[in-house]
Amino acid sequence: MRTLVVGVGNLLRTDDGVGIHVINRLGKLHPGIDTLDAAMGSIEIIEAMRGYDRAIIVDAIETGAEPGTIYRVNLTGGEEPPVVTHSHGTDLITTLQLGRQLFPDDMPPEITLIAVEAGDTTTISDEPTPKVQNAIKKVLKMIVDDIAEERR
Secondary structure, three states, X not given: OOEEEEEOXXXXXXXXXXXXXXXXXXXXXXXXXXXXXXXXXXXXXXXXXXXOOEEEEEEEEOOOOOOOOEEEEEOOOOOOOOOOOOOOOOOHHHHHHHHHHHOOOOOOOEEEEEEEEOOXXXXXXXOOOHHHHHHHHHHHHHHHHHHHHHHO
């Protein structure tokens, strides 16, 4: 099973960079795992995911929950993501729906969103807050464990 891990976010907006931090660390620790830095979550995600069996998308979320809270949502399994306020040009769900319409046979049959509750997305910093730093470690383990399980 071919899996692509997509990181979304802005590294200069503290916790908003969580997705990019995850794929950067994942790439260093496990260079055999396919990753994509999608920065602002643009339509490039559609083209990158084509031909994969599964995609895992990591992004920051702001719902008002405790910072560092991790949400895992099977977007193709009928699960609804939490209500999200996003800072990206096009929201992720709309982008994925467009991909399914344009390339119904090429999009991954399984798409999972791993979202981390941000605590600070307004401070200019390339370092996440401590609670989000801790969540990044947990998300890395979740992804590596998932991929190891699928390869068995």
